[in-house]
Amino acid sequence: MSLQAAAAQAGGTIATPTAPAGAVVPAGINWEALAVFAFFFVLVTVLGFWASRWQTGKKPGAAAGHDGSANLDEWGLGGRNFGTWITWFLVGGDFYTAYTVIAVPALVYAVGAYGFFALPYTILVYPIVFVVMPKLWHAAQKAGHVTAADVVYGRYQSRPLELAIALTGVLATMPYIALQLVGMEVVIKALGLTGELPLAAAFIILALYTYAAGLRAPALIAFVKDLMIYIVVLVAVILVPMKLGGYSAVFHSASDAFAVKGGATGLLLKPEQMLPFATLALGSAMAAFMYPHTLTGIFAAKSADTIRKNAVFLPIYTVLLGLIALLGYMAYAAHITVKSNNDVVPALFNALFPAWFSGFAFAAIAIGALVPAAVMSIGAANLFTRNFWKPYVNPNVTAHGEAKVAKLVSLVVKVGALVFILFVPTKFALDLQLLGGVWILQTFPAVVFGLFFRWFGARALIIGWAVGILGGSAIAFADGVKPVHTLLIGGDKFTVYTGLLALALNIAVAVVVQLVAGGKKQPQLAPAR
Amino acid sequence: MRLLLLVPFIALLWIPFYNRDLPALFGFPFFYWYQLLWVPLTAGMIWIVYRANARAGDHDGEAP
Secondary structure, X not given: OOHHHHHHHXXXXXXXXXXXXXXXXXXXXXXXXXXXXXXXXXXXXXXXXXXXXXXXXXXXXXXXXXXXXXXXXXXXXXXXXXXXXXXXHXXXXXXXXXXXXXXXXXXXHHHXXXXXXXXXXXXXXXXXXXHHHHHHXXXXXXXXXXXXXXXXXXXXXXXXXXXXXHHHHHHHHHHHHHHHHHHHHHXXXXXXXXXXXXXXXXXXXXXXXXXXXXXXXHHHHHHHHXXXXXXXXXXXXXXXXHHHOHHHHHHHHHHHHHHHXXXXXEOOOOHHHHHHHHHHHHHHHHHHOOOHHHHHHHHOEOOHHHHHXXXXXXXXXXXXXXXXXXXXXXXXXXXXOOOOHHHHHHHHHHHHOOHHHHHHHHHHHHHXXXXXXXXXXXXXXXXXXXXXXXXXXXXXXXXXXXXXXXXXXXXXXXXXXXXXHHHOOHHHHHHHHHHHHHHHHOOXXXXXXXXXXXXXXXXXXXXXXXXXXXXXXXXXXXXXXXXXXXXXXXXXXXXXXXXXXXXXXXXXXXXXXXXXXXXXXXXOOOOOO | OHHHHXXXXXXXXXXXXXXXXXXXXXXXXXXXXXXXXXXXXXXXXXXXXXXXXXXXXXXXXOOO
């Protein structure tokens, strides 16, 4: 997904840790808000550790470990037993990340209509989920696959292709985890806390209960987090416009501000923004459920029907996201000025809400960072264990051994993200996250096409993947790490999402390779489920 | 019936159709309420396809 990336491009200064200034950082620590924040954080921590006992023992043998970690199906997929409700909260909490809550309004605040590509993106993702994901779930469930790379290996029997998919997943996820930390950093700062200790402490607690409870921890915490976010957003979208003179006034003040600002900003898209807007929406929608964290939520579902129902009901979160995006405009009506666009939501809350409610809202956002960060680290750990450790290091690893490796890797992944965010400029994480979105989209043909038709062979897919990854990265770097690329065709300019461009290249190359080298020496395909 | 799922793509990716201010609704310019409206519309279309498949005996999705 490239929301963040687009935000970085549009906002310029977005996410750069700023010196305490302006309305964002209260003078000193906001004790009332901090107390409410701390209460909910402790509550969630207790839930996280208790989660290892939740929903276990439903399957024979599952309870053997009593710590929910007997094997990778238990630790990494919560026993594959999540029904419609749990899946709804888990995927909702995992796909609409805390960083989204910070970055989407920040982008809308910075550029206006262009930032709203998040809306068509998070609408169009669901027809895709409805058609593709039940099939993927079946393929995984029948053979006991835990990751997308498992499914790809199962179908094409190609270790190189499996490794390509797994590597892409891990690389795309790492910077994404780091960005969740940016989301937490923003609200911790808004509470008036300084230094890096609070962030490090929060993340280490997260790492420990994910280690202990696996996917059950974020699934349980997602309930709390999502309810809190819903309360915050409903209060905000009703109360804030009342304080500011209604939605007309909100849109008007934003419109006036953009008129002064000039450039490619405004309440409507400029003609040259339409194609980038549409291609970003479509490309992001196709990429969204290729990420390990969203796929982990899919694989953990109890049945394919659970997923179909969720495709109908998950869009409720998209309404929420649309309303959250409007916070960017409300900031203009409330005369908020921030040094860093990412501070716009906390600044708005601090300005308009009583301290205790700000604390509640900040806790919701911080906890909102924990859920996706946990699922992302679990998804990455599952990939490492199943598609690298097992084939290349220890082919005889037992089910219990797999869980052990994955738990350790999830710790390493999180500590790595923490170190990254503490010592490397945030801009770097943003750039990597942008590239990650381009990369993960290149796994689409290998993961999805085989579910519907079996014309492509492993060789064509892997060459297409390599061309997509290298080509996409090269284009992005040539543009100065931007999410869109301008093509000149017959004197006309067409600006499109780089990930989609790379995917077109990927598929074209795969088709050519398949036509040229097809019939010969294709590895035997496994029967389609 | 599955073709119904293509409708949101046309409705939301054809930008010139909705990139305008009027008609406004509850103070929201057309661009904004149109996109928000497509959230329930898309969910509804997915639901219709889901029901149609279920009636056609697609028990593919039932838990074993």
